[in-house]
Amino acid sequence: MSKLVVLNLGAGNLNDGFRNVIAQLRLKDGKIEQFIGSLPPAPELATLNQQWQLLYYALHQRFDVARRRLFEVEEKGLTNISVRGFQELCQEIETKFNLWLDSPSFLKVDHKLRTKLDQNEEVQIIIETGDRTLHRFPWHLWHFLEDYQQAEIGLSNLEYSPINLEKKQRNKPRNKPRILTILGHSEGINVKADQVLIAQINNAEIVFLVEPKSAEFHEILWDEKGWDILFFAGHSHTENHQGIIFINPQESLNIKELKTAINKAIKQGLQLAIFNSCDGIGLAEELSKLNLPQIIVMREGVPDLIAQEFLKYFLSALQQNKSVFCSLREARERLQAWDNDFPGGSWLPMICQNLSIPNDSIFKISFDDKIEVPKKNKSNVKIFFYSILLLLLILFVAVKNYDNYSLNKLSSIISNLLVNNQLKSENITFEEEGKILIENLYQALSNKDFPLAETFYDVSLKQQFNPDFFKQFSKVTVNNLEVSYQDMNIIKFIGENNYIYLDNTYQTEKRNYTVSKIGNQLQITSSNFIEVTKPR
Template sequence: MSKLVVISLGQRDIKTGFPYVTAQVWSNSGLPSVKFTGKLPIDQEIFHLYRRWQGLYTAAYQRLGLRRAAIRIEENDLTNFSEVEFNQICQELQQRINVWLNSENFRSIERHLRSQLNVADEVQVVIEVDDDLGQRIPWQLWDFFRDYRNAEIALSPSDYQYVESSKPRRKKIRILAILGDAAGIDIQTDREILEALPKAETVFLVKPQRRELDRWLWDERGWDILFFAGHSQTEAETGRMYINSTESLTIPQLSYALTKAIERGLQLAIFNSCDGLGLARQLAHLHIPQMIVMREPVPDRIAQEFLKNFLTIFSRGKSLYASVREAREQLQGLESEYPCASWLPIIFQNPATEPMTWIKKKSTNRRIGVLAAAVMTIAALLATPAIINKVREFNTFSLYKDAEIAMKYPKEWQLSRGGMGRERARFISPEEYESDFLEQVSLTIELLELPNMSLQAYTDQTVAQISKGLADSNGVSIYKTTLANHEASRIVYTRRGQPDIEVSQIWTLKDNQAYIITYTAKKEKLAELEQVIQEMIRSFRIE
């Protein structure tokens, strides 16, 4: 089960401290289930340790073919470089980061997170921070990630918003790959990795002129992934990429074309180049869903190994966050030659959007697909009560039950069990077609914010939150109904930015808890599955 944790540090910095830190855990219904507050103190030592580490890191990597146009290092760092000292600085920085995060006023946030999350959960941890140092420190060294092996870190600016975009159904992922200035480095390997991808259509722009790059970004078919390999760097707060041997560009110089590409479905930008934080900050202003960049200058081999491992894992169906963590941790095996390689890759996430997923493979369950097609054909031709009853025989049900709730679900649907609190279970329909949207039903239990909260008050609050952030301009339809023999509310809305997806939720309240059933489906499938869903809802019981 996937969870989203957003930790907002505000618009301060490490040298002056973060006096108001908030952490929210987002439930699978799309609503924040809990919120905590805390503080992070001033820590000048992290600032000095990081700057010393950065100088020694750059000196150590100067000889390894970095993907950066120019490297400026202090002469003392180069002449006085010591591997022993560098390793010691690495250890001290890791220890100091954990001392800082274990401070009394932040430790309460971590305790709350641990109480809300199961160690088996896949957790997206997004740190909202605008401070340069706050974005550069290796947050993945936090002891929390040692215990939560399915969690991965991402960064976000404090300001972000959801952008309406089209998401055309494709048989292949569309990738626009920019192979820029490669003086002194090898980016041919990057091309070979992209060419080997399954279910991908890649357009390569080799050392393009600005006009050519701009024209391809405006392509009416849209792109799923934007990729750049070559030299890049961050100058002050500005990221710059070198698209050929004579031209370099910043994100603002491509802002109109990039904005249109995002509106046409661009979901992920990968900058497999040096020091990509400046590029990520600028592109974040355009509200792209996700980016993957390198925090610091990166040698060829590390850039290529990460790209190969990430795309291999991601294209096989793992989530973006799980793929980045696994590919990043695989770099540790090279750290005897390339110190701190696993510290470099980082996700930039727009928290208002969901992470990208790769196109799924065609279902291999041919027997179910053929049987379902045959039954639907007969039903369509004859449509008699006897035939309808025969169809229902194939919809045999299993029983989900835990200490508090029980509900029937179709045997052929996949059951995904949750942890204690919030989402308890998710039932996912079998895949029928390549790139098919999987209809699903989830069961969630949420504690009420106020004791003895009325059904009307809970409904008003929930509808207001959904209308603000999740529903499209048509709003939310509300109905009165019953659930498990209790008075209940039912709402229906279309997802913002996904006009073909309808969400229906029904909830009732008991003992200061909300019991919620959420059904998500493509509109074209609603009539087909209506009887199955109604049978599931009728079977729901509160123990």
């Protein structure tokens, strides 16, 4: 079990100092040990932090780095910008920050904490302060963490309240976490990488919403089953201390606009929100006011690749049954490998904690060690078996003088079994499986193999299927399939169909598809026309 240290800086700021610093060591039996100190004025730290921000954005704009924010930050006349100069500034900040924390009036607090803590145990250190400059400060540079490898630092509001869970959530905890993943506006960035990583979690119930409308976002937060984790990837930024997320190319939302829906989600068990997007300080501040237990954001604009690598490292640590705090530290430290390519990237991740949550009930996520992939030798045996079965059926119907349609029908059924079994034998995602299934449908339609095409549909669509309609086309194709919704058993796509007529004219239409897991197979359970995009 972890220990909790709360460092309350009290009233004050870097210009005037913090005269009443209270450190509390909260023990598992409910007892509290308390130590008192102070921190002197350090206005130079505020100045260095401002310089760091300016150089950080200037460097990344010079490198033309894709970031998860829509707006550029002015360089304000900066010249002679270099990675080396930035790294020297980082070192100066670390040195002067630790000199400040080594002040005699605070060092006694440091020493007392060290006598009470085991270097091998997990320690969560929470900084309580209303100074917004210190919210953005890289607290992980505190040398205390070098001696306590299982320690991590988070932030907390000065005011917080306990959460009143709804009765059904108190009485019936979930067996596995439910994760709501919002993939927002993604111009110039690759949020599909986040989607692939999240989809690989195989002991959680995951729902994906891609560029949802505001109404859709609100509605799904009210889901009566509740959520454990809210994950957002896309563009965001902080404006006038208010966090804003861009959920699609036309719409943005701030936390005040989501307040009622998020409050409902928290009461239904929401434990952790992760915003893998730019400049999330404002999001963290607003969500903390709603008493969300844990919030992970990026302090500044985050390069797209850094966001992807952070998520990969963070999930990897969680899959080893590490706590959210320890997983954050591991992910942040592993990002240091990218500091030469993306200077300052490892300084970005931060966590906020609601201190009203008892230390022994802080949310811990468990995932399976690895994703299970069917062994190829077993799949090859199945494919061999189905191939022999197909051959025998063809010989059988030939002997029995079955008509061509019956023969095609039988061979098509076996072909569909082969397609589905081949999908299972490869290490591919649900999204890729769905796309392959729809593409195989249109390949069968183009080949006029209507018995095979029919096997891709579920019972209701089979009844609606009319082969004669497709006989007027020389070819039918599907392109640009994009996911619009996904959970454990259903995935929805929107795509474009090209209908090429016998006279070589064509028409392009937009259509949606729903692919569902039915038993051990995938089938298309819905397909609807949306609009004509290029008329014949």
